[in-house]
Amino acid sequence: MSTKKLTIGLVFGGISSEHEVSIQSAKTIYSALLNGYNNECFIVRPIYIDKNGFWEDYEYSKSILLEDIRSISSIKSNNNSTNNLTNLAKENSKIDVWFPALHGPNGEDGVIQGLFKLTGKPFVGSGILGSSLGMDKIAMKSIFKSFNLPQPPYIYLNKENALNNLFMQSIFDQIDKVIKFPCFVKPANLGSSIGITKAYSKEELINAIKVAGNYDERIIIEKNIEGRELECGVLGKSIMRSSVVGEVKFQTDWYTYASKYNKNLSSTIIPADLNIDISNKIQKLAIDACKAINAFGLARVDFFYQGNSENIYINEVNTLPGFTKTSMYPMLWEASGLKLEKLVASLIEISRE
Numbered sequence: 295m296s297t298k299k300l301t302i303g304l305v306f307g308g309i310s311s312e313h314e315v316s317i318q319s320a321k322t323i324y325s326a327l328l329n330g331y332n333n334e335c336f337i338v339r340p341i342y343i344d345k346n347g348f349w350e351d352y353e354y355s356k357s358i359l360l361e362d363i364r365s366i367s368s369i370k371s372n373n374n375s376t377n378n379l380t381n382l383a384k385e386n387s388k389i390d391v392w393f394p395a396l397h398g399p400n401g402e403d404g405v406i407q408g409l410f411k412l413t414g415k416p417f418v419g420s421g422i423l424g425s426s427l428g429m430d431k432i433a434m435k436s437i438f439k440s441f442n443l444p445q446p447p448y449i450y451l452n453k454e455n456a457l458n459n460l461f462m463q464s465i466f467d468q469i470d471k472v473i474k475f476p477c478f479v480k481p482a483n484l485g486s487s488i489g490i491t492k493a494y495s496k497e498e499l500i501n502a503i504k505v506a507g508n509y510d511e512r513i514i515i516e517k518n519i520e521g522r523e524l525e526c527g528v529l530g531k532s533i534m535r536s537s538v539v540g541e542v543k544f545q546t547d548w549y550t551y552a553s554k555y556n557k558n559l560s561s562t563i564i565p566a567d568l569n570i571d572i573s574n575k576i577q578k579l580a581i582d583a584c585k586a587i588n589a590f591g592l593a594r595v596d597f598f599y600q601g602n603s604e605n606i607y608i609n610e611v612n613t614l615p616g617f618t619k620t621s622m623y624p625m626l627w628e629a630s631g632l633k634l635e636k637l638v639a640s641l642i643e644i645s646r647e
Contacts, residue, residue: 310398403429428613481510541566
């Protein structure tokens with residue numbers, strides 16, 4: 295008896311500084327959905343959102359993933375479509391499940407999730423609330439605090455506060471008393487280490503706030519935790535499970551954008567060399583962090599671990615982790631016995647619960 299193939303709308307690109315990362319993630323997912331047994335279960339319709347927010351048609355989107363430059367030029371020059379959300383309306387009747395491979399604002403902050411919800415079709419990943427809380431570091435950390443989850447000390451401000459000398463003096467006082475130098479200055483809503491600066495002095499802090507302010511109106515300042523950087527994957531909705539714990543090592547001063555996507559600057563150890571009790575605690579905390587912000591489907595939770603004191607700190611939850619060749623999330627699950635092809639199929643199955 296034949297089973298109807300599900301048509302998957304693979305959405306990627308988007309208006310975000312993580313646009314290129316999204317394309318690389320989409321290439322991996324696209325290949326996995328067409329490979330092996332998945333080819334008998336799924337039809338994939340890629341939908342590319344360009345940097346201006348235009349939703350491109352199937353042929354042009356597919357050409358982006360296949361890197362067919364000649365085809366891209368030909369299709370683009372002959373593309374007389376409206377190049378906007380009209381294409382979404384056209385595609386929706388053909389789509390059974392939406393699969394966002396988007397990163398950063400407009401992709402994993404609840405915006406696209408709200409749009410998918412309006413289509414009435416299931417989609418991979420967290421809903422509107424979990425996505426928006428997972429994207430906004432200030433909101434996320436506030437939730438963690440209310441659930442008594444361990445995390446580094448932090449303070450936050452709005453971009454315009456930097457012009458208020460009295461307010462900034464209070465920030466400097468809090469840094470002297472609690473945060474200390476060096477500290478991390480981050481845009482509240484962004485990923486892939488974009489817009490983040492490690493500040494070693496008051497002067498560097500002021501400049502770091504300006505840099506973060508180029509990406510977001512809200513800025514967070516976090517205490518630097520000297521320790522190992524660990525990551526754990528989470529999968530599921532009604533029943534959530536966590537992967538083995540992995541460790542990231544890097545040659546840069548901290549885990550920068552360059553070191554995240556350059557194999558020569560970073561390496562991974564999966565599973566991390568941890569005693570079983572610490573590993574179990576991290577796996578449990580990963581699920582606790584996701585439940586706290588109502589994240590489900592898939593997530594990667596990042597931690598700091600100090601071996602001497604055995605202190606574990608949650609850094610953040612990433613509700614749409616990368617699927618590039620160097621991304622931890624698929625590697626964590628492969629080490630847990632779930633190969634990439636089965637992982638993407640599982641994500642689609644979970645979305646239909």
